[in-house]
Amino acid sequence: MKFIDEYREGEAAQRYARMIHRLAKREWTIMEVCGGQTHSIVKFGIDELLPKQITLVHGPGCPVCVTPLELIEKAIEIASRPGVIFCSFGDMLRVPGNSKDLLSVKAEGGDVRIVYSPLDALRLARENPERQVVFFAVGFETTAPANAMAVFQAHQQQVKNFSILVSHVLVPPAMEAILSSASNRVQGFLAAGHVCTVMGYEEYEPIAKKYHVPIVVTGFEPLDILQGIYMCIRQLEEGRAEVENQYRRAVQRPGNTVAQNLIQKVFRVVHRKWRGVGQINHSGLGLQDLFADFDAERRFGVADQTFEESPECISGLVLQGVKKPFECSAFGSRCTPEHPLGATMVSSEGACAAYYRYRRIRPEESSIPRQKVEAHEA
Amino acid sequence: MCLAVPGKILSIEGSDPLLRSGKVDFSGIVKVINLAYVPEAQVGDYVLVHVGFAINTIDEGEARQVFEYLRQMGELAELEENGEKEVK
Numbered sequence A: 001m002k003f004i005d006e007y008r009e010g011e012a013a014q015r016y017a018r019m020i021h022r023l024a025k026r027e028w029t030i031m032e033v034c035g036g037q038t039h040s041i042v043k044f045g046i047d048e049l050l051p052k053q054i055t056l057v058h059g060p061g062c063p064v065c066v067t068p069l070e071l072i073e074k075a076i077e078i079a080s081r082p083g084v085i086f087c088s089f090g091d092m093l094r095v096p097g098n099s100k101d102l103l104s105v106k107a108e109g110g111d112v113r114i115v116y117s118p119l120d121a122l123r124l125a126r127e128n129p130e131r132q133v134v135f136f137a138v139g140f141e142t143t144a145p146a147n148a149m150a151v152f153q154a155h156q157q158q159v160k161n162f163s164i165l166v167s168h169v170l171v172p173p174a175m176e177a178i179l180s181s182a183s184n185r186v187q188g189f190l191a192a193g194h195v196c197t198v199m200g201y202e203e204y205e206p207i208a209k210k211y212h213v214p215i216v217v218t219g220f221e222p223l224d225i226l227q228g229i230y231m232c233i234r235q236l237e238e239g240r241a242e243v244e245n246q247y248r249r250a251v252q253r254p255g256n257t258v259a260q261n262l263i264q265k266v267f268r269v270v271h272r273k274w275r276g277v278g279q280i281n282h283s284g285l286g287l288q289d290l291f292a293d294f295d296a297e298r299r300f301g302v303a304d305q306t307f308e309e310s311p312e313c314i315s316g317l318v319l320q321g322v323k324k325p326f327e328c329s330a331f332g333s334r335c336t337p338e339h340p341l342g343a344t345m346v347s348s349e350g351a352c353a354a355y356y357r358y359r360r361i362r363p364e365e366s367s368i369p370r371q372k373v374e375a376h377e378a
Numbered sequence B: 001m002c003l004a005v006p007g008k009i010l011s012i013e014g015s016d017p018l019l020r021s022g023k024v025d026f027s028g029i030v031k032v033i034n035l036a037y038v039p040e041a042q043v044g045d046y047v048l049v050h051v052g053f054a055i056n057t058i059d060e061g062e063a064r065q066v067f068e069y070l071r072q073m074g075e076l077a078e079l080e081e082n083g084e085k086e087v088k
Helices: A010-023 A035-044 A069-079 A102-107 A118-127 A144-156 A171-179 A193-199 A202-210 A222-238 A257-264 A291-293 A296-300 A315-319 A351-357 B067-088
Strands: A029-036 A054-061 A084-086 A111-113 A132-139 A162-169 A188-192 A213-217 A243-245 A266-272 A278-287 B005-013 B021-026 B029-034 B046-050 B053-057
Touching: A010 A222, A010 B067, A029 A035, A029 A171, A029 A193, A029 A222, A035 A054, A035 A118, A035 A188, A035 A351, A054 A171, A054 A222, A054 A315, A069 A102, A069 A132, A069 A162, A069 A296, A084 A102, A084 B029, A084 B067, A102 A111, A118 A132, A118 A144, A118 A162, A118 A278, A132 A144, A132 A296, A144 A162, A144 A257, A144 A291, A144 B053, A162 A266, A162 A291, A162 A296, A171 A188, A171 A278, A188 A193, A188 A222, A193 A213, A193 A257, A193 B046, A193 B053, A202 A213, A202 A243, A202 B005, A213 A222, A222 B067, A257 A266, A278 A291, A278 B053, A315 A351, B005 B029, B021 B046, B029 B053
Parallel strands: A029 A054, A029 A188, A084 A111, A084 A132, A132 A162, A188 A213, A213 A243
Antiparallel strands: A162 A278, A266 A278, B005 B021, B005 B046, B021 B029, B046 B053
């Protein structure tokens, strides 16, 4: 596939790896922010191509993982109501709430549907005027233009039986929360490429300066990630802390301003709770007053409840790059993708689930060398 | 979740900028995609698609830079190594 296959070329990956070996003189810890990047790194064994003085830690950029239990419970409550068609991206359905998941609601007779796009949910609302159609609007900045458009069109077309349950989070405040924590060990970031496709990267420049940390906007294919790591280490070795753009084919500094305009029309910045991390101020999006009628929480009057996470789960520390999945005693035994204890095991983009899928045994127990970067792996 | 897939625009329809959409080919799978956020995109362009929306046009001129950077940095590293040898 054009613009994918060429960035998985094994020989170029090996050359980048050799260049990184030559470049890295000291120990550095780099965080990839996005769960899609984590998934690529573990799947292609990119971390295993790096010299041992380079540690990659996995960031909080998995919106499915960080959606708080309270919102999952609200989704379950709304989806269980008669007359509701509850629409969601597929990966939210297996995320356990306090009691059950959305898939069990479906099994019990609830009308829960997987959609590809929020516009599919809006179409369902137009086709079923006697039903309430709710879309579970989960995501980072990348998904905000799509959800903003669905609400904006619903408003324009006066589709009154459509609403969204908003769980939108923003990347830069989470990066700042990690950097300002006393236990922080992150010295450089690979910023999430597609978030920057939408938002650009101007807002990362003050963060790089304030915390003296290099930030490299990075894509998702193996060669993108290797180049991003190379650029980040180069800055670290030279003592620089700038925002650089590895993913130039898809990201420009101002971002997509047409999309940003609609996001600002429909959404405003609010405080959000992150599963495994806790509340981060100004770290999410909620609907503007003009669009408040489309807020499912308001329409269905679901009450706020607070739930406790499993005390055994260390996902908060994994999400902040303080611990690795292997350092958890429940990993792979009491906590698996089928029965997750917490945030980082619930989605395939969570660090724990990625390790479980591609690396079930601890590195020291492995006697078989893992397959390295493959040229045309699907 | 933030997965976005590159595809080639086959056709464009709709005069309302908000409803502008088009058929986009993902290596044989063709889907109707909202093009409101890429007003500059034309038939034949590659766009990056996330949950039914094109979020940017792929800059073909920049698409080779990952290889160009590798070549430049590789040459630089060789120059430095040769330089070190000469000093010795």
